[in-house]
Amino acid sequence: MFYHDLYLLLGHVHTTPNRYRLQIQEMQRVEWPTEEMGSQPCKVQPWGAHTAPRGVDAPYIWLIRAVFLYKMAEGSREQAAPGSTDSEEDSPNMIVYRKIEDIVTRIQDEKAGGVSIRTVKSFLSKIPSVVSGADIVQWLMKNLNIEDPAEAIHLGSLIAANGYIFPISDHVLTLKDDGTLYRFQSPYFWPSNCWEPENTDYAIYLCKRTMQNKARLELADYEAENLARLQRAFARKWEFIFMQAEAQVKIDRKKDKAERKILDSQERAFWDVHRPVPGCVNTTEMDIRKCRREKNPHRVKKSVYGVPDDGQSQPSPVHVSSQPARKPTREDVQKEISFLNIQLDRHCMKVSKVADSLMSYTEQFMEYDPLASVVEPSNPWISDDATFWDMDACKDPNQQRVKKWGFSLEEALKDPAGRDMFLKFLESEFSSENPGKIFWLAVQDLKRRPLQEVASRAQEIWQEFLAEGAPSSINLDSHSYERTSHNLKDPGRYSYEDAQEHIFKLMKSDSYARFLRSNIYQDLLLARKKPPADPEQGRRTSLEKFTRSVGKSLTGKRLTGLMQSS
Template sequence: MQDDKTGGVPIRTVKSFLSKIPSVVTGTDIVQWLMKNLSIEDPVEAIHLGSLIAAQGYIFPISDHVLTMKDDGTFYRFQAPYFWPSNCWEPENTDYAIYLCKRTMQNKARLELADYEAENLARLQRAFARKWEFIFMQAEAQVKIDRKKDKTERKILDSQERAFWDVHRPVPGCVNTTEMDIRKCRRLKNPQKVKKSVYGVTEESQSQSPVHVLSQPIRKTTKEDIRKQITFLNAQIDRHCLKMSKVAESLIAYTEQYTEYDPLITPAEPSNPWISDDVALWDIEMSKEPSQQRVKRWGFSFDEILKDQVGRDQFLRFLESEFSSENLRFWLAVQDLKKQPLQDVAKRVEEIWQEFLAPGAPSAINLDSHSYEITSQNVKDGGRYTFEDAQEHIYKLMKSDSYARFLRSNAYQDLLLAKKKPESEQGRRTSLEKFTRSVGGSRWASGSYSFMVRPSWTVIELPQWYVKTAMATGGSGESVALPWAAWLRHSTVLCRI
């Protein structure tokens, strides 16, 4: 990107009034180069990528402390490899103090300190009061060396040094990209690694710095540390890992399974009462008979049936038929215990123990010896989580045994089929009404209301008040299916007024 000879961004010297700006590129050139060489179609994406590169300090604006990329004629300069963040710099506040002192010694407008830099210099001067003379001498030595360099070279080096400190001591309000560097996190685990100094200052500072916290003293690795590390590595070996392809397949399967239950993807049936005026959804929820969609969801996982109140009731009824309802009742009792007020916890713990776990308990549950011993110790100092191990054991037992048998049972299958019967009856009733509307009737003598069934059916005389009721229901001139005529097996009494 920087090499102009191999197709990089063109670097040039810009002439301005009475001066020259050496080795600069414009923001537009950088954005166009990124779009061309990285096949980026959106300019916004190219600007974002350029801003990320600039935030790390590899590219910087020559006249601004805020490291960002703009798609305009703003001049940028490439950072020298010596100052790249990839060199794992971790500069001390002593180096920062030398840099700020050096800036104040040079009477040039472009090297004047910004307001936040002047405040940082004042804080550092108070913090390093005892060794400020040493810092000042180092700054003077650096200034003498810089004055011997060429003017153009010195101008470029000053801007690169400023950009380096804009990365490691950024402007207030800007993100410090070096705070959560993975290399630094690794270095904290290996404190034997010596920090590098920007200006070669090797004297360690023991005073507390206002900007940087000193690292902990180095200690030798002990046998206990080695044992902990071995234990950790053994645990990592036994850790169950999944391939990304398997994780993606699992997420896709989960999404497809719950699509019809997501109202944002699939419209709810019946509609949401808060949006429409239809309260059928609330009526269904209040009814004791669950919908087919609700029953189907119980088969997704054991947690689904436990979350649903009606599902728990149906599952409890099934367990009672198999004389094993104590498992679910114990699990529900422990769940209720976690919600009890603190003053009632001890009493409720004792009640659960006497009912399910004590010797000769009326509803004894089957626990393994390990869980029983832990629970027995926990009961002595009862709390909300006294039965945590026992509850987990019972949960796994029901999930692997009782829940699987419930899904295969006639009780669950009948619930699935029970919701299909009303739909079929409704469909048959609708077809019958369509048939009756397609069949014509006859109008008889005025003043008498006659009803006829076709093709060779009997004419039935009805009282006038019933016909008026039928007219109010079906409308004048329409075929009306009368409810009292249900005794007719394959026909419906029709009327025309």
Template sequence: MFVIPRKGKQYTWEVLLLHRVTSFPSQTMSLPSRMTGHSIVFRHHTFGLQTAGNQKTQITENLARLQRAFARKWEFIFMQAEAQVKIDRKKDKTERKILDSQERAFWDVHRPVPGCVNTTEMDIRKCRRMKNPQKVKKSVYGVTEESQPQSPVHLPSQPVRKTTKEDFRKQITFLNMQIERHCLKMSKVAESLIAYTEQYVEYDPFITPAEPSNPWISDDAALWDIEMSKEPSQQRVKRWGFSMDEVLKDPVGRDQFLRFLESEFSSENLRFWLAVQDLKKRPLQDVTTRVEEIWQEFLAPGAQSAINLDSHSYEKTSQNVKDPGRYTYEDAQEHIYKLMKSDSYARFLRSNAYQDLLLAKKKPENEQGRRTSLEKFTRSMGKSLASKRLTGLMQSS
């Protein structure tokens, strides 16, 4: 142990681990592996004649162990410590007291003196032993200790509870649930989002200007005329090819799809799907009557427009009809939707009727209607300007 006499007092050197950048050590470090990034700082602590003997003994043992571990680098460590002490002497008294109290608090928590009561309610090392009972405990200085003393509060960890059959059952259930989850890679999700954005970019008015222009910000009402007309535009027909939902959302698309199904004598599927959609919007007092009507028309034995359902969906729907509600035909509707999507919708996209609508050019009457609306706007503006000029001339005269 180094003892330096100074003005009638004795100073003992205690080894502390401090980060070179921060002013306060945030965690314990393995010294041999991080010697380049950290410095060992010797901090002097004044002990009067009343200092307890066990503290001196502990400091002496720790210092001797460090001297043996770092015998080759001890001179370099000592030089660094002297430089740090010189820097600390230049600081004012208040700052030195704050740093000293921080260092004492750090070591009281992470390495309390044997035989002393821990300063915290729950010891940090005890918490670590409870969380990681199999983990090997290391010394604060990164050196294996010959004998690690334990304070009275540092009791040995509790024995690990053996895994029971119930624990294994819970783990198996959890793993089965994880297997059944539909997980997608982030790359696949990004690709699908990019493809969706590129597909709908020409229908987004914030990115692509609408043709014709928005009637809410311009005086062109051609857009409303096109929407009201039964002749769809080429862009509108192209959107039907994205998915079956686009066809069912568009009133004109539904009519065209229904005509195609009537030509193939399978329109009852779409009519059943539309009837169930209408049932979900009906008032509650009309639900029971409407459920019975749909059953008699599409599902009852000898129905006029019987639909093709599998046995499972038919049995479940038969049970639901006994307690009618808005979602009585949910399973049957889903089955018919999948049937139309896999069979009828694909044939509709390949049909001549859809191809003719897709390749058709824009109707000339739309252009004529646009010119007419522009002419009306020009005439109205001309009349308003002329009336303003006349009133101005009359006032001046």
């Protein structure tokens, strides 16, 4: 906007009379400041109406200042980015912008089934080129195969947040499924044009709005605060900013009223994207990781398995070394062979198997997930039902807890009731793995001990389970025993990690399978599955028995009396 208007001003220079062209030539001989105004004291002070150079008329001071600002801006841009190209593909978000622009283009194409853009008549005024939010949501659901209205509203809000559509009466860029009126942004202001507006441009825009006495152009509270802050920051060159705002206002007044309304709203939406309302997300900010990838696109990419993934493409000529590549030595080949052998030993799973494992795990724990299914009893923090607390305080586990012990040994040992039941089973069998179970619990307790008690407790566990003549010795392989003894030179919470893992594998392969088949677990599981007996049914059965016995006795007495009478 700033440079566009300067081009318009420069167009007036070539149409001025000859005497003003001579004045501009005189202006070129003036000692111009080379630094940006305000950064350092300049040799030539900023001009006012009474401080113009000799031979320059005061009425055209604003034009000369505009040319001066344009020259300074062009010089600063060339110094900031020497040799840089204005490529549209520099932005990491360009792929997203292209997809959004394709959707917006389809929405605006009325011939291909797009949304109809109309002029809405209100009291004593007309609102040109608008659509309703409900029309946009319906189009998104119909043409993008979206079934949920919330998803369509979310997609429309993302499009609005990037500035492609905007409400005509609100600074917050979001989409609503109602009669709120929206307008499409001009392609000139699209983010794909790689806009990077400076604070000077923002100050000119705010200053221009203060000059126009219209209710729709009044500054919001946060904009007024930004204007005051910018005025303090650019105090030394505020006269130039004010002059540029005046020039833009004069150009805008020559435009048609309807066109001016549309352009004002589009410019406001542009700044709502690049200088958003406090509390809104700035969608123009670049992800630092994307920016680093853009600055170094030829960086070698690492694969999942640790092997450099150079791909099939050839490296850039800029990064090709001028020195010839040396032949690999014998040591290099041996290192590569050993590295490839290590990669062959890696445990790799297919994606299909991983997906099947995740699906089976999800289905197995479905009834225990309150987000996936309705868990009984209900959560006492959500409802007023305290049944969950009563069941948790009960010593006897419910059916869900008992059933969960059969999923894995980890689930059985995670539950205190499951640990006690598993230990009870090992004691009933006089199993040799009973000390291993006690050792596993002791190591778990060691991990939760205070740091000052860890060293002494680690030595106690060694003397009880692993030392020579230990009262509760456990069976360990030589590798785990050596690693554990080496770790005890500097005892810590995880000194027995290898030994604990070995004991866990032994219990999982032998004792846990027998525990699931034992009468202790099966009786407990079946007892929880049986429905409780109905006490009313028991009473009815007893009453029926009593009635039947009384009836039999009365029948017997009647038969005896009849026989005696006969």
